Amino acid sequence: MEWMVSVAVLIALPIALFSELFVHELGHAVPVLLVGGRAHITIGNPDGWTVKLGRLKITAGIDGLKNTFLYGSTDWSGVESKRVHALGLACGPLVTVTLLLATSILLLSGIDGLLFGALQFFFFWLLGRAYYTIVPQTYSGGSYGGRISDGKKLLELLQS
Structure with a gap:
């Protein structure tokens, strides 16, 4: 029975990581959609599968x-x-911080074993995403090389 829990946790963790990235991006889109704008969320490869749901792609x-x-x-x-642009920029990191707080509460609730380890990994994953999206910076390499963080975009918008 314990092996089934292990398999479930190992399957759930990548789904949680992918879902966290999606809801972070959805956080950016929601304020724009609420006032009648259009939004396009891209996860992973921009040449992937596309679904259109009203004004959201x-x-x-x-x-x-x-x-x-x-x-x-x-x-x-x-x-x-x-x-609305400022709110859209802020809501992605806000979603990540909210997930970070919820994960913290779960970690403090007395969970142990493999689930605790998976939640701890997820916590540090979220902490990293929060840091890299909130701190104003230009990314030097990787997937975001040359792009600027949500925090820097927001700061530049507020200073304009």
Whole structure:
């Protein structure tokens, strides 16, 4: 019976990592969609499969393990409001921080064993994503090489 729990946790962890990336990007899209704009979320390879749900377009493609779990972006159009743009930029990291707090609560609830280890891994994954998206910076390499973080985009928008 214990092996079934182990298998379930090992299957759930990559799903959780992919889902976290998606809801982070969805956090960027929701404010724009709520005011009538359009949003396009890309996860992994931009040449992947695309689904259109009203004004939301989602593209997901497998581009190696690293890019599939690390690369996400959201582009939007149809909204000129600086406030909505600022909210859209802030809501991705806000979703990540909310997941980080929820994971912290679960870790402190007395869970042990493999599930604790998986949640601990997820916690540090979220902590890394929060840091890399909130801190204003230009990424030097990897999937985001040359792009700027959500925090830097927000800072530049507020200073304009």
